[in-house]
Amino acid sequence: MKKNLNHLKDWEMLEKKWQERLNAHEEELPEGLWGKIEGRSNKEEGRRNKEEGIRKKGEGKSIVLIRWSAAAAVLLFMFFWIGFQREEEIEWKVESGKSKVAKTVPEYVEGREVKVESGELKVESGEVKVTKKAPERVEGGNLKHEKAIELLAQAPVKTEEPLENIKSEIVAETGKPLESVKSDVQAEVDEMVVVVDIEPIKKEKAINKIIGFIKKVKSGRLLDLTTKNREGKLNDGIHRVMYQYEEKEEKLKNSLSL
């Protein structure tokens, strides 16, 4: 057994010598072998470049996709944010059946319904009829409205007595003749905004708007929205964001094509 182990050592020593000799051994390279390698190498390089191009194109597509997803996320966030902001705002409905009605944005009223009853003020054929004394101040009314009401309040009018029947010549509070006060009131009422009803936007309404917008995005009518007056301001913002993304996408495409 010991003898056999010694033989193994002898073999290992022999193999070490063989290893040194064989490591230095060279074969003659056949003619044209480098040409073949070069040809294959060029072919492989062309194929790799092509694959790289396809991969980059794919990457470009996914970059665009990511950017669009980011844009959509930003838009969604904007809509939710605006939706919840608007939830606390008041939409003012103006009764359009009457003459001289225009819409102005009144002062903010804390989400409660404010009504100016139609019985208090009426605009009919350019004439002002006061059937009872107007309230001193109507919350949520605009300045013109308030002024008109103040003027009316100063008129020496008792309840349910038409303005034309009032005989007093001077209105005590103003020191002006009644006719003058009447014409002032008339002038004010001509420009006046009659706010009939105030109704807060319900939460569902805002959510419905968001869902509607998403549907519009899906159907590709997103840019059409920018032309709509109702959502103009908001969609200007959207349009700007979209434009920036389109511009960046274009730049990216150009740089990739280079």
Next chain:
Amino acid sequence: MKTSPPTYLHEESLILACREGDRGAQNSLFKKFGGKMLAICKRYLKDQMEAEDVLMEGFLKVFLKIREFKNEGSLEGWIRRIMVNECLMSLRKRKITYPMEEEALLVPEPAAVLEQMTSLEIQEHILRLPDGLRTVFNLYAIEGYSHAEIAEQLGISEGTSKSQLSRARVLLQQKIKVQ
């Protein structure tokens, strides 16, 4: 007219140029190591044409992977390893069997004549071995792989690798006696 490849004084500059995909540098690399690598391929595969094909594939891999070479060992050693792996891949197609010897072989003392052999004689001597024995002998005795590494590379047990090596040694000795 044939143009000779550029010569590089330092191996680092040759590697750098090869990394850049410089065909001239690649040709220089091929000229520098091609002969030795062809000898290795022939020692594993026996067949000249197959050895040339494997050499070609091996160099394509070298050019492709030279960016991964980290200058930690010798460049020749790194290329040699790629070539040996390519040879083993080619040998796998032959579906070689590596039988385990049932009884432990008694390996005789190596003949003195074996020590005097030239590299060409050693190569010819090794090439007479059957595929399986030749592969294990080449990997263990010439490349310096351990039995564990051989077992992993060839998908055999360490015992089989040891057994194949013993068998190869016995056969080498016998063939010398026949001569």
